[in-house]
Structures are given as structure tokens and as C-alpha cells.
Amino acid sequence: MTIKPQDIATLVELFEASNWDELHVQLDGMHIFLSTDPNARLASTPAPTAAPQVFATTQPAVAATPPAAAKASAPAVSSGDVPANWAAVTAPNLGTFYRAPKPGAAPFVEIGQMVDADTEICLLEVMKLFTAVRAGVKGTVRRICVNDADMVEFGQTLFYVEPA
Amino acid sequence: MAIKRLFVANRGEIAVRILRTAKKLGIETVLGVSAADRETLGAEMADRAVVLGPAQSSRSYLDVNLVVHAAKATGCDALHPGYGFLSEKPILAKTCEDAGIIFVGPRPDTIEAMGDKLSARAIASDAGVQTVPGTDHIATIEDAKAAATKLGFPVVMKASAGGGGRGMFKAATAEELEASFERASREAEAAFGDGRLYMERFVERARHVEVQIVGDGEGNVVHFGERDCTVQRRYQKLIEEAPASAVPDHVRKRLHEAAVKLTSYAKYRNAGTVEFLYDVDRVDFYFIEVNSRIQVEHPVSEEITGEDLIALQLRVAAGEGLGIRQDQIRMAGHAIEVRVNAEDPFNGFSPAPGRVTAWSPPSGEGVRLDTHARQGYLVPPFYDSMIGKLIVRGKDRDEAIARLLKAIAGFTLEGPRTTLPLAAYIAAHPDFRDNRITTRWLEDKGLPGFGH
Numbered sequence: 001m002t003i004k005p006q007d008i009a010t011l012v013e014l015f016e017a018s019n020w021d022e023l024h025v026q027l028d029g030m031h032i033f034l035s036t037d038p039n040a041r042l043a044s045t046p047a048p049t050a051a052p053q054v055f056a057t058t059q060p061a062v063a064a065t066p067p068a069a070a071k072a073s074a075p076a077v078s079s080g081d082v083p084a085n086w087a088a089v090t091a092p093n094l095g096t097f098y099r100a101p102k103p104g105a106a107p108f109v110e111i112g113q114m115v116d117a118d119t120e121i122c123l124l125e126v127m128k129l130f131t132a133v134r135a136g137v138k139g140t141v142r143r144i145c146v147n148d149a150d151m152v153e154f155g156q157t158l159f160y161v162e163p164a
Numbered sequence: 165m166a167i168k169r170l171f172v173a174n175r176g177e178i179a180v181r182i183l184r185t186a187k188k189l190g191i192e193t194v195l196g197v198s199a200a201d202r203e204t205l206g207a208e209m210a211d212r213a214v215v216l217g218p219a220q221s222s223r224s225y226l227d228v229n230l231v232v233h234a235a236k237a238t239g240c241d242a243l244h245p246g247y248g249f250l251s252e253k254p255i256l257a258k259t260c261e262d263a264g265i266i267f268v269g270p271r272p273d274t275i276e277a278m279g280d281k282l283s284a285r286a287i288a289s290d291a292g293v294q295t296v297p298g299t300d301h302i303a304t305i306e307d308a309k310a311a312a313t314k315l316g317f318p319v320v321m322k323a324s325a326g327g328g329g330r331g332m333f334k335a336a337t338a339e340e341l342e343a344s345f346e347r348a349s350r351e352a353e354a355a356f357g358d359g360r361l362y363m364e365r366f367v368e369r370a371r372h373v374e375v376q377i378v379g380d381g382e383g384n385v386v387h388f389g390e391r392d393c394t395v396q397r398r399y400q401k402l403i404e405e406a407p408a409s410a411v412p413d414h415v416r417k418r419l420h421e422a423a424v425k426l427t428s429y430a431k432y433r434n435a436g437t438v439e440f441l442y443d444v445d446r447v448d449f450y451f452i453e454v455n456s457r458i459q460v461e462h463p464v465s466e467e468i469t470g471e472d473l474i475a476l477q478l479r480v481a482a483g484e485g486l487g488i489r490q491d492q493i494r495m496a497g498h499a500i501e502v503r504v505n506a507e508d509p510f511n512g513f514s515p516a517p518g519r520v521t522a523w524s525p526p527s528g529e530g531v532r533l534d535t536h537a538r539q540g541y542l543v544p545p546f547y548d549s550m551i552g553k554l555i556v557r558g559k560d561r562d563e564a565i566a567r568l569l570k571a572i573a574g575f576t577l578e579g580p581r582t583t584l585p586l587a588a589y590i591a592a593h594p595d596f597r598d599n600r601i602t603t604r605w606l607e608d609k610g611l612p613g614f615g616h
Contacts (some may be wrong), residue, residue: 127229
């Protein structure tokens with residue numbers, strides 16, 4: 001079965017109309033998590049799977065060349081030149097950046113960690129909807145460019161990964 | 165509660181227009197842009213510009229959650245939707261409200277009620293404002309034929325959820341009605357997800373007139389006179405003016421009263437436009453719809469009243485009331501606006517995006533240009549084609565027309581082809597000068613004579 005963005009929107013509407021605190025939906029390898037608590041995260045990180053995750057970016061997460069940061073964006077952590085072979089993992093849309101699946105939990109990735117193309121490396125939140133962003137390339141995380149809970153803009157570099 | 169930081173959820177000239185007033189009022193501004201609009205005038209003018217998403221509108225300007233999230237995350241306490249995009253989606257107003265952000269516009273339920281033409285007509289009729297003689301929903305061709313006989317041909321069928329001329333057709337005979345009925349319903353279903361149709365008497369010679377109002381949400385409404393937007397192509401306005409000189413004074417007064425009566429009855433909040441069809445032969449008018457947003461053509465009303473409608477929108481949104489009485493709103497002179505679209509009027513109005521290679525706008529007494537364009541600006545292919553609005557004011561209509569022609573002649577704009585030559589042709593046309601045009605004039609008579 002295919003889940004359309006419209007289905008998700010309907011689900012969110014139903015959720016908002018209800019008095020539930022959280023909603024988990026799991027089907028066909030997809031996992032949807034809704035919560036009234038902006039700080040809530042998935043209780044357990046879903047097992048890594050090749051199945052598409054709802055809200056995962058439909059765009060390649062890796063840009064051929066790192067796009068110019070928007071005038072207003074201020075990468076909080078990144079500094080210095082980046083080797084030409086490093087791949088930038090960029091934000092698929094504006095949102096709030098979270099490094100961990102829930103507050104207090106271990107971050108999805110740390111510097112030096114090996115990732116596969118489909119490894120989830122952070123969450124982007126838009127009005128309580130959390131989207132997992134995948135590395136998009138196999139390699140080693142070399143730089144984390146954004147502070148946890150900062151707003152990021154579309155195209156902003158979140159991580160640099162040195163391709164394996 | 166004064167607005168401290170305003171999020172502008174739009175692009176192009178209206179974003180620039182809103183930013184200009186916000187800056188003048190000392191309000192901080194954040195503009196949400198798509199990746200295609202990073203380097204625009206608006207992005208430079210705003211205190212901060214944030215990139216929402218890619219060029220594609222559905223993933224940037226049309227994404228309600230994205231827009232409101234951006235407003236919240238950047239610490240804005242109010243959001244101005246401009247026109248088009250999400251401006252008349254009740255869900256935007258609702259989402260803002262729920263997020264504790266002031267929506268600069270009507271309440272969500274008002275937008276909802278005005279957005280559906282049949283419900284808007286019901287409100288008008290409850291308020292005692294005359295609508296075009298017509299019907300409720302029509303489900304079958306038999307009902308349609310019976311209704312048409314009662315109303316008298318020609319009639320026009322319209323989609324209940326429609327707008328901008330889509331899902332509409334005219335029938336002069338029962339055979340024509342039969343031929344188009346099914347298709348219109350299917351088209352309405354496809355275009356709006358709602359196949360319901362209704363029927364109206366067709367006004368043979370019509371002008372489009374509309375009244376600019378601003379309400380405080382408590383039932384107090386002031387108007388800023390009327391506009392005439394009769395020069396249209398496929399229901400898209402090309403030239404707008406104020407006042408509507410073709411309407412006699414006693415009718416104009418009734419027009420204003422009707423607009424105020426309707427919006428006062430609806431306890432309308434913020435700026436809106438009440439549109440009427442003016443029947444040239446019967447010297448009468450019928451309510452069409454309410455546009456629950458600031459409109460493209462608001463500058464002509466500003467020019468004849470000297471008021472800043474965006475400033476008033478922000479004032480009302482902040483809960484400070486209208487702050488102006490009807491007797492303080494004076495109207496003088498005549499103003500005309502032409503839309504400068506990046507379309508080729510010599511070639512079926514095909515879109516003409518591209519880079520502005522030469523740019524020298526006109527200036528002089530009574531000339532105003534609302535635009536986001538400038539030398540080197542790239543008109544992107546992703547959005548509507550309007551690159552600006554040229555507005556002129558004169559002591560009367562003749563002087564305004566003279567100034568318009570002079571301004572167009574003095575407007576250097578190279579790169580994309582634009583509708584400016586067509587505007588000059590219309591402004592110089594005897595039918596326009598004598599003000600004897602109707603809503604069908606441009607397509608029936610104006611355009612066939614253009615370019616020859």
C-alpha cells in the first residue's frame with residue numbers, strides 16, 4: 001500500500017482533534033510517530049531497514065556541490081574549509097534540527113562514526129511532525145554543522161560525510 | 165498587542181509592499197522564501213530571510229506547516245499572507261491562531277464562509293444585499309433546464325467551489341445547456357474536488373466593480389471607495405482604476421452601502437473586497453463574492469484616499485481597532501493600475517520568464533511602481549508572471565490616462581516580454597477613453613484589434 005502525504009495530513013488532523021498524547025502507526029516498514037509534546041521522540045529508534053521511512057526526504061540528501069548557505073543562516077558548529085571530497089548532507093526543508101531520537105537519548109550519529117546511505121542521522125521537525133534525514137552516502141561523519149534544536153533552512157548543510 | 169515581528173508569507177511585489185510598510189512602522193520583518201527567491205529585493209529588505217524549501221511552491225510557499233513553523237521558529241508574533249498562495253486558506257489562519265501567531269486577515273470561519281460562493285451568496289442575501297438572480301445547487305440537467313427557463317436565457321453555470329473563471333460556462337439555449345452541463349460538473353469535480361454547480365442569469369453587458377473595505381471584526385466597517393476592474397482577459401484583471409467613473413453617483417453610494425452592510429453583518433475582520441457585477445443596461449449591481457485578503461489592485465484605492473491599507477491591516481490585526489471613521493476617508497482624483505506581466509501579448513500571452521537586462525522605471529508626478537523587479541532580476545518560471553504594477557494618479561480620469569501613457573512610454577524594461585505594450589494600446593483606445601467597455605470588451609474587441 002502507498003501512503004500519500006494527504007493520508008499523513010489526515011492522520012495529523014485526526015490526532016489533533018483527539019485528546020491523545022501520542023500516536024504510533026507502523027505498517028509496511030513505515031513508522032509514524034505523533035506527539036503533543038514537542039520534546040517527545042520515538043521511544044525506541046526503529047530498527048534500521050531499507051524500507052522507506054515516512055517523511056524521509058524524497059530528494060537526494062547529498063548535493064553534488066554544497067549549496068551556498070542562505071544569507072541568514074549561520075552554521076553554528078562548522079568552521080574552516082572542507083575537503084572537496086566530503087559530501088554535504090543538507091536539509092530537505094526548513095525545520096528544527098534534532099540530533100537524537102528523544103531528549104536525553106544518544107544522538108543518531110557522532111563524529112567519526114561510519115554511516116550507510118540509509119542511516120538516519122537526524123530529525124527535522126515541522127509543526128510537531130518529525131522527519132528522519134538519511135546520510136545519503138556511505139562514509140564517515142566528519143562534521144556536525146548545526147546545534148541541537150536550532151532552526152535550519154532548506155539546503156543548509158547539516159553534516160559533512162567523508163565518502164568511503 | 166502591538167506587533168513586534170512580522171512574518172511575510174509571500175513573494176514578489178506584495179512581499180516588498182508589505183515589508184515597506186512594516187519597516188515604516190518600525191516592525192521587525194522575516195520573509196520566508198523559496199530557494200529560487202533567495203537573491204530577491206524582498207529578501208534583502210527583510211531583517212531576516214529564511215529559505216523554506218525548494219522553488220516548487222507546494223514545498224515552500226504553499227506548505228502551511230512549513231510557513232507557520234518558520235514564523236514561530238524565527239520569533240514572529242504575526243503573519244501577513246499577502247494575496248494568492250495560502251492567503252485565503254482557512255487552515256493557514258487556523259494554524260496561526262493555534263500557534264499563537266496573529267493572522268493578518270479575517271477569522272478562519274469568515275474565510276471559509278466567503279470562500280464558498282454559495283455560502284457567501286447566502287450571507288449576502290441574509291444581509292439584504294442583492295445577488296444575481298440565480299439558483300441553489302443544481303444536480304440534474306432537467307433541473308438546470310427548468311431553472312434556466314425561469315431565469316431566462318442566457319444563463320451561466322458556475323462551480324460552487326470555483327473561482328478565477330474556472331468551471332464556468334454560458335448557455336444561450338437549452339441545447340447549449342445540455343451540451344455543457346455534464347462536462348462542467350466533471351471539470352468542477354476535477355479542478356476543485358467538488359462537482360456542485362449553480363446557475364445565474366447572465367448579464368449581457370457587465371462591468372466588474374468592487375468595494376474596498378476594512379472591518380474591525382466587531383461589526384464596524386469602513387470603505388475606501390470602489391474600483392473598476394472591467395478590463396479582463398479570461399477573468400484575469402489587467403487594468404484596474406478608482407473610482408468607477410462609469411457608475412452614476414447615486415448607484416455608487418448604494419454600492420458602498422451594500423458592501424459595508426454585508427461585511428458588517430458578517431463581523432468581517434481586516435481588509436477585504438466585495439465584488440459586484442454592474443449591469444450596464446439595468447444600471448444596477450449584484451453581489452458576486454468577497455475576497456478575504458488584500459488584493460493586487462489595492463494601490464488605486466490608496467492613491468485616491470491617501471491611506472496605507474497595509475498599515476491599517478496591521479493595526480486591525482494588532483487589535484487596535486480601525487482608528488479611522490468613514491467621514492475621515494476622503495476620495496479625490498483618479499488612479500489607474502496596470503499589471504506588468506512577463507507574458508507575450510503578441511503571442512497568445514505565453515509566459516516569458518527570463519532575466520531583466522535593462523531596467524529604467526518611469527517616475528514623475530503621480531507615478532507609482534510596486535515591484536520586486538530590478539536590473540538583473542530573473543523572472544522565475546515557477547510562479548505567477550506578474551513582475552510589477554504601474555500605478556498613476558491624476559486629478560481626473562483623462563489626466564490619469566495621459567500620465568499612464570507617458571509612464572509606459574518612459575518605462576525601459578528589456579529581457580522578458582511584457583504586457584506593457586498591450587496596456588498602452590488599451591489606454592489609448594477610444595472605447596477605453598470613453599469608458600464604454602464591458603468585461604468582454606478586451607477579448608471580443610480589444611485583442612482582435614491589437615498588434616495590427
